[in-house]
Amino acid sequence: MRKSALLLMTTSLLTVGAHVATAANDEHPKIDYTVDRFADIEILRYEVPGFEELSLQQKQLLYHLSEAALMGRDIIFDQNCRYNLAIRRALEAIYREYRGDRGDAQFKALETYLKRVWLANGIHHHYGEDKFEPAGFTADYFAKCIRSLDPKHVPVRKGQTVDAWLKEITPVIFDPKVMPKRTVQSGSGDLLLASANNYYEGGVTQQEAEAFYAAMRTPNDSTAPSYGLNSRLSKSADGKLTEKVWKVGGLYTEAIEHIVDELQKAEQFAENAAQRAVIEKLVEFYRTGDLKTFDAYAILWVKDTASEVDFVNGFTESYGDPLGMKASWEAIANFINRKATKRTRIISDNAQWFEDNAPMDPRFRKKKVKGITAKVITVAMLGGDCYPTTPIGINLPNADWIRKDHGSKSVTIENITEAYDKASLGNGFREEFVWNDAEHARIDKYGFITDNLHTDLHECLGHASGQLLEGTDPNALGAYSSTLEEARADIFALYYLADPKLIELGLLSDPEAYKAEYYKYIMNGLMTQLVRIQPGNDIEEAHMRNRQLIARWVYEKGRADHVVDFAKRDGKTFVVVNDYGKLRGLFAELLAELQRIKSEGDFEAGRKLVEDYGVKVDRALHEEVLARYARLNLAPYKGFVNPVMKPIRDAQGKVTDVTLDYSEDYADQMMRYSREYSYLPTYN
Known part of the structure; x- marks a missing residue:
């Protein structure tokens, strides 16, 4: 189970004044931070200062890690709710193909609803967990838009008519009693049955899931893997429980194969042997789905402290699962901010002092703090559950035994905090x-x-x-x-x-x-x-x-x-x-x-x-x-668009540089991602 987590940005509206701009930021071309505004959401840009000073090898490494960060986009939509991909694709088809009055108030309201679905990676609020109300457009209008499309653009099930599809989907969007909350964290009822997420299927109950995973655990096994982390638990008609593992050849293989391909391309540009070993082990985990391999990858990752470029890619945090076991897919590609990292290095170098002086029972303190490393990073690409809303800090790995025996790696994402700060002035x-x-x-x-x-x-x-x-x-x-x-x-x-x-x-x-x-x-x-x-x-x-x-x-x-x-x-x-x-x-x-x-x-x-x-x-x-x-x-809510990373090639096709383009707007980016990174079938 996860024992550390992403610290979500909550004080963007509080950080007024007090800019701490780096020299690199002062010299960097100024950009328009605010991209879009709709409902209760503001979409921002973030800069990537220092990218131009990286070596070509580092830029190419970041390019492929960034592509891998985008390849799994569909996974988080499907994890959040089994209808998310169908609804997103239907709304996008209307947005792209509808030939009626696009200035109509109902069309504009439908467009806003689509923007909210993009922001939340689904039909439930990314923070409040409640299902969005489709304010400003009716079920009849939605049906009219769908029926106006060429049927090939409607994401029906195999053999399903458009009318039958509408009958299935309309209550999911419009009935507040259907799938009202993505994740229910507490209460007297069954948390799994009350939650709309897609980590369990077939009516798996909380008691059944807890018993299923309890049976896997060996008493006093201090190095047990995080059972259930990378799978959907499914119950068949006869009541049998099985795991559908997210791996190559398993569930989500269509996207994972592309992730693996980009990771293997990234491996060619690894900065050192330790980083190459990290990527190789992550690829092995994606191929096998073996959680012991995942732990081996996590240990290699936490020990790689020399690389300037770094990344997170995979099934990581388990906030979306009411039982705190199953992990959402997320990705970040980044590089170190050396100037700001002096601050975090001072903290990590003194970790034992802080532990020894913490106001807690001495029995609960670590006698010897191991392997704590910390740095400030500049993020270059956000993906999965880290996009469009993003953390401002990360501490991984999550397994307590790895943290105890091998340490942990912590980052503060300062170009994101600066973007929040500048937008709040x-x-x-x-x-x-x-x-x-x-x-x-x-x-x-x-x-x-x-x-x-x-x-x-x-x-x-x-x-x-x-x-x-x-x-x-x-x-x-x-x-x-x-x-x-x-x-x-x-x-x-x-x-x-x-x-x-x-x-x-x-x-x-x-x-x-x-x-x-x-x-x-x-x-x-x-x-x-x-x-x-x-x-x-x-x-x-x-x-x-x-x-x-x-x-x-x-x-x-x-x-x-x-x-x-x-x-x-x-x-x-x-x-x-x-x-x-x-x-x-x-x-x-x-x-x-x-x-x-x-x-x-x-x-x-x-x-x-x-x-x-x-x-x-x-x-x-x-x-x-x-x-x-x-x-x-x-x-009250902020999201981000990513920069567009572009390889520059010479006449022979050889990459001579990688550049960043900050001009893409929110809707264009989302529609492009759906064209270029949409690998999963609509129904999984």
Whole structure:
């Protein structure tokens, strides 16, 4: 089961001012960061500073790793819901082929719906998990558009008529009771049957799945693979359970074969033998589907610290599975930002000090921290579950035993954080939600660096800290694992942001700087992240639960001392932090408890923390936040378009350079990807 995770960007609207532009960025041609705006979403571009200075070999390596990052695009759509590919392809056919009035309000609404499906890799919200409402166009209009198409453009099943297809698909799009949530993380019902994702089929129940994988595990096998990571669990008509493994020759082979082909091309341009071995082992895993091979690949990957170019490609994070076992397909191609990496190297070089001084029971600390490496990267291509929405930090591998015995590799993606930062300038957010001028000034001055340091500490040290007690089942926290692990890493980072050690190490220059991140975090967890929730809903997404859990817990525990308060001004609610020192003390208490829960595998205590503090929404406050946000006309969600990577060839066809083109817009990119990287059959 995953024990570390991607830290999603949540503070793009908070990071106002405080640019930290590198020299390379200052010299890089300026681009228009905002590409498109629709519904509650803003699409941005990101720059790739430093790409031009790479060697031709490195550029060619990145080109093929980037192609491999795009080859699996259909996989994440199919994983998120079994109808996603059919619906996406039908909508794209209408968008491409429809010859009626394209200025009609219903056509424009259908176009917006398609853009949302592209953004979320399916029909459910990428963050809130709820199915999109097809606002502004009717089922009759959708049927009219479909029937206007040449039947060859309608993605029917074999032998199915267009009318029969419409009868099957229309409720999936328009009936709010059909497949209402992509992933249900908690509750008294069966989590698998309540979820619309495509990790289980044939009516597999939660009890059946848990029993199936429990039977695979050997007691006290500390190096067991992550069972179920790369397969769909299927139940036949007679009740037999089998795994459909995602591999060459198995499920998703049509896309995986292309991924493998590009990885093998990339191997020819590997920077060194260690990197070549990583790629070879990943190809072997894709061919065999063997999870022990995956672990061997992960060990090679974490030990490759010399390569400037790096990548993630494969079935990695398990947020989409209510049981936290099955992984979504994701990919990133990147290279090191050497200047900014000096910051993370200082952190990783001092990892043992942070571990030894963490406010937790000494039994839960690692006696010897191994193999923690950290760097700041420049992403060159996003794919799968990392596109169009993307993390700002990564810590892998996820297996606890690999992290303990071999270490982990952490990255902060600074060209993405810079894109968020630059796009947020002057948007009016701080004036609307930040309490006073002192908080404004700190955020202006230190917001960007403390954001990045929080990510560095979260990924590099937070996820890598602590250890399980001997005999603790790494799967003991079940469906609550993702939220609790993200909370543990977040609060580890928050606690240490205020530590004098950061001043001593030269990572911060002002002992008051940490307050910028403390204020933003508490304000976000208690209030402003609620803009991402539909009225009347509870919180489902793990990162949002984690942030509310932390903020609500310290608010409740510190109420007697007024550590954090809500205050009113001009009829508006604000978060006020009255005592930053006591707030840090509360972070220490919660960190100790979160580590105990993980180390001992205390499911009931973990469940209670999440359900008591991380799930329920203050309805009145929620309504107020939504109204204030609406007046600002801000998009609470961001997505990205990738640059277009183009090989330049001479008259003999030899590649002489690889260039980046930033001119492609959102719809053009999505339609091109569907033409060029759509390998899976519509129904898998």
